[in-house]
Amino acid sequence: MNESIRARGPWRLAFERIRGDRWAIVAATGIVLTILVALFAPWIAAVVEHAPEAQFRETGLSPSGIPVGPNREFLFGTDGLGRDILVRVAYGARVSLLVGVLASGLSVAVGALVGIIAAWFGGIIDTILSRLMDVVLSLPFLVFALALVAVVGPSLTISIVVIAFFSWASVGRVVRAQALSIREHEFVRAARSLGAGSLRIMFVEILPNVAATLIVYATLLIPSSIAFEATMSFLGLGVVPPTPSWGNMLADSIAFYKVAWWFVVFPGAALLATTLAFNILGDSVRDAFDPRHDQTIVLDTETGGKS
Amino acid sequence: MIRFLVRRILWGIVIVWFVATLVFGLFFVAPRDVARLIAGRQASDRTIQLVRQRLGLDQPVPVQYLRFLGRIVRGDLGESFLTSEPVVSVIRRDFPVTASLAFGAATLWLLIGVGTGVIAATRPRSFFDRALTAASLFFYSMPPFLMGELLLLFLFFRLYMAGYTFFPPGAYVPMTESVAQWARHLMLPWLSIALITAATYSRLTRGAMLDVLGEDYIRTARAKGLTERRIIFRHALRSSAAPVITQFGIDLGGLLGGAIVTEVVFGLPGLGREAVLAITTQDLPVIIGITILSSTLVVTASLVVDMCYAFLDPRVRVR
Numbered sequence: 001m002n003e004s005i006r007a008r009g010p011w012r013l014a015f016e017r018i019r020g021d022r023w024a025i026v027a028a029t030g031i032v033l034t035i036l037v038a039l040f041a042p043w044i045a046a047v048v049e050h051a052p053e054a055q056f057r058e059t060g061l062s063p064s065g066i067p068v069g070p071n072r073e074f075l076f077g078t079d080g081l082g083r084d085i086l087v088r089v090a091y092g093a094r095v096s097l098l099v100g101v102l103a104s105g106l107s108v109a110v111g112a113l114v115g116i117i118a119a120w121f122g123g124i125i126d127t128i129l130s131r132l133m134d135v136v137l138s139l140p141f142l143v144f145a146l147a148l149v150a151v152v153g154p155s156l157t158i159s160i161v162v163i164a165f166f167s168w169a170s171v172g173r174v175v176r177a178q179a180l181s182i183r184e185h186e187f188v189r190a191a192r193s194l195g196a197g198s199l200r201i202m203f204v205e206i207l208p209n210v211a212a213t214l215i216v217y218a219t220l221l222i223p224s225s226i227a228f229e230a231t232m233s234f235l236g237l238g239v240v241p242p243t244p245s246w247g248n249m250l251a252d253s254i255a256f257y258k259v260a261w262w263f264v265v266f267p268g269a270a271l272l273a274t275t276l277a278f279n280i281l282g283d284s285v286r287d288a289f290d291p292r293h294d295q296t297i298v299l300d301t302e303t304g305g306k307s
Numbered sequence: 308m309i310r311f312l313v314r315r316i317l318w319g320i321v322i323v324w325f326v327a328t329l330v331f332g333l334f335f336v337a338p339r340d341v342a343r344l345i346a347g348r349q350a351s352d353r354t355i356q357l358v359r360q361r362l363g364l365d366q367p368v369p370v371q372y373l374r375f376l377g378r379i380v381r382g383d384l385g386e387s388f389l390t391s392e393p394v395v396s397v398i399r400r401d402f403p404v405t406a407s408l409a410f411g412a413a414t415l416w417l418l419i420g421v422g423t424g425v426i427a428a429t430r431p432r433s434f435f436d437r438a439l440t441a442a443s444l445f446f447y448s449m450p451p452f453l454m455g456e457l458l459l460l461f462l463f464f465r466l467y468m469a470g471y472t473f474f475p476p477g478a479y480v481p482m483t484e485s486v487a488q489w490a491r492h493l494m495l496p497w498l499s500i501a502l503i504t505a506a507t508y509s510r511l512t513r514g515a516m517l518d519v520l521g522e523d524y525i526r527t528a529r530a531k532g533l534t535e536r537r538i539i540f541r542h543a544l545r546s547s548a549a550p551v552i553t554q555f556g557i558d559l560g561g562l563l564g565g566a567i568v569t570e571v572v573f574g575l576p577g578l579g580r581e582a583v584l585a586i587t588t589q590d591l592p593v594i595i596g597i598t599i600l601s602s603t604l605v606v607t608a609s610l611v612v613d614m615c616y617a618f619l620d621p622r623v624r625v626r
Contacts, residue, residue: 138322138609140564140601143582144330147594150586151333227450231568234452235583250453254572257460264460268453276448283444 010212010289017288024284030277034270038093045091048075050084052091053242057082067260077262080252085262088244089270095245096274099160099229104221106164108214111171116202116210118172119179130176136169142231149237159238163225171217175210182209212289219282223275230271246271315613319606324376326602330595331375379599385592387585394596397581404479405577407489408496408569409562413555415501420508421551425539427509428516439509447506454499455572462495479575496573500566504558511554515547552615560608564601 008016018024037044045051061082062068070077076085118129145162152158182188183206191205232238233247241248246267253263350358359365363374378385384394427436446454463474474495480488519525520543528538567579574580578597585593 135322135325138602138605139326140561140598140605142567143564143579143594143598143601144326146567146583146586147330147333147598150589223448227448230450231452234450234568235571236587250456254456254459257456258464261460264456268457271453272449275450276445279444279448 014212014285014288018284021284021288023280027277027280027284030273031281034093034274034277035097037090038097041087041090041094045087048073048084048087050074050087052087052244053083055081055083067256067263069260070262076266077260079249079260079263080256085249085266088249089246089267091244092246092249092267092270093274095156095233095239095243096226096229096271099156099163100222100226100274100278103160103163103167103225103229104218106160107167107221107225108171108218110164110168111217112175112207112210112214114168115172115175115177116179116206118176120183120198120202120206126176129172133169133172133176136166137173139166141166145228145232146235146237149232154232154237154240156239159229159232162232163228166228167221167225171214171221174213174217178210178213179206182206216282216286216289219278219285223278223282226271226278227275315610319603319610322606323599323602327376327379327595327599328372330598331372375595384596384599387593388590389588394592397593398578398596398600401576401578401581403481404575405563405566405570405579407479407482407493408500408566408575408577409559411490411493411497412500412504412562412566413559415497416505416508417555419501420505421512421544423505424509424512425516425544427513428520429535429539431517436513439513443506443509445506446502449503450568451499451503452568452572454503455496455569458495458499459572462498479577493575496566496569496575499572500562500569507554508551511550512547515550516543519543519547549616553612556608556612556615557605560605561601563604563608564597 041052050056056074056078059068059073059082061078067078067080067082068074074084074086076089079085079088114129114133118126145166148162149158183201188201188205191201196205229238230245230247230250233245234251236248236251238247239245249267250264250271253260253267256263356365363371366374375385382395384398386393387397423439427433427439430436463472466473473491475492478492480492482489516539525538525543528542533542564578566577567583569575570577570580571583578600582594582597584590585597
């Protein structure tokens with residue numbers, strides 16, 4: 001009898017809403033596909049018998065040294081050095097996903113930590129941390145990221161750290177605001193009167209209550225981190241060649257866009273499809289947790305990177 | 308009001324100082340010998356010593372730092388390590404390009420973004436609204452450099468091959484020479500920034516308009532028999548402008564400091580491309596100069612936004 005009216009928790013509700021969203025399902029499928037491509041990149045390379053860094057000067061370049069278009073041997077054509085674009089796009093997915101997920105995870109972790117600490121302790125600690133977030137948010141971050149990378153030298157790890165460094169503050173701000181209101185609730189006072197310490201209250205009482213926000217931000221920060229990484233690689237300060245990444249492939253392609261459209265279009269499509277899929281999913285996740293919220297895509301980390 | 312202004316300006320100065328110090332620190336923590344880099348690979352130790360002396364790099368770091376701050380306060384950003392050109396004149400040369408790019412793009416994205424946002428808000432759930440949502444997400448997900456490359460490929464090269472050259476890329480023509488040529492050469496860069504940025508504005512405007520259109524005073528205006536056009540443009544748009552203005556301030560401020568990616572893709576000689584060049588050649592004074600300028604612009608923009616807020620919405624109490 002009581003099967004007809006079973007209480008559904010907010011998580012379950014959110015999950016059901018996402019499952020009912022057609023576009024979210026399409027996006028999620030696309031993401032799973034990208035992950036599979038990234039995982040099986042070596043296998044793809046083995047099947048077509050083209051290593052990602054191998055240069056096929058005989059078959060992959062025309063006699064005058066121009067990349068060859070999509071054909072039976074090179075499904076996506078070749079690049080300026082006669083390398084297989086299909087294989088390189090597949091390997092590029094690894095870099096993008098790795099950076100996207102790790103940088104977004106790191107930003108959310110740091111943002112949550114700082115936000116909760118600022119809200120719980122208040123006073124001078126709050127003032128310092130809030131000012132710090134203000135400063136980070138008003139840095140001209142692309143110039144700054146480039147300067148930083150130019151000094152320490154580009155690498156995958158550096159890319160991740162730099163992206164996280166410029167993204168955590170927006171998470172921190174939102175978490176702080178939420179935590180400020182949560183800490184005034186009775187259950188927090190109750191926990192305190194039961195003798196819970198600061199650590200326990202911050203991580204056992206407050207953290208679960210901002211978890212929904214964290215998940216939304218984590219999803220929406222993935223595409224912006226992927227785009228950020230691609231931009232740095234495009235400017236020559238991300239992943240170091242010859243390791244393929246979508247950004248450095250697109251940087252190379254700019255010299256060839258007049259003779260080899262496939263060189264621009266395939267890596268570009270892969271990059272765009274991935275960021276688009278994550279944005280669609282992120283939108284859906286946010287709507288699922290907060291159905292009243294009707295404003296798509298407004299993240300304040302986005303500003304500088306868009307130039 | 309005055310107290311608020313003074314406090315905001317002081318805070319802005321602190322941020323700029325912080326940024327300058329950070330960039331300065333970055334380059335001295337780094338285990339790189341700038342003098343050796345400039346003198347060239349084959350330079351003798353003596354030459355390197357001379358270069359170091361001329362650039363003031365032989366002084367202890369704290370002395371260099373104080374001198375550096377002193378110069379900035381006097382408005383002197385130093386000289387380029389490479390060309391000995393004063394950084395101020397580098398900026399003066401590049402800024403018109405970046406400003407042309409930023410203001411043109413801003414005009415376009417405001418027209419496109421706010422326009423489509425208003426239309427979507429007046430017809431929620433219509434086909435246009437749905438199509439716009441999809442288009443916004445599409446452009447929002449587009450990294451700017453990819454947008455630039457695609458525009459080059461399709462709007463320049465394909466048209467060029469077909470015998471039409473509407474928008475020649477590259478080559479900046481100053482407005483003072485020919486307004487038409489200036490606009491033609493900047494059209495693709497403008498579009499590539501504007502299409503992406505307009506996506507955010509469209510969503511922002513739509514959301515804010517929908518909120519406002521549901522309010523009582525709009526119903527009152529309708530009941531009074533005002534035309535729909537008047538209601539939307541005089542009543543609703545005005546009160547939904549706040550989030551758009553905030554975003555606009557941030558975006559324009561950020562863009563004026565150098566639209567790095569767009570300038571690089573289209574080969575425009577603006578501040579952003581200059582910054583990238585300076586970074587690859589470790590030209591510290593130029594990097595610091597541009598970074599200070601762009602953070603000053605960002606800070607100023609957010610100050611101006613707050614002032615506008617107070618004017619637009621009397622409910623905002625300025626403390």
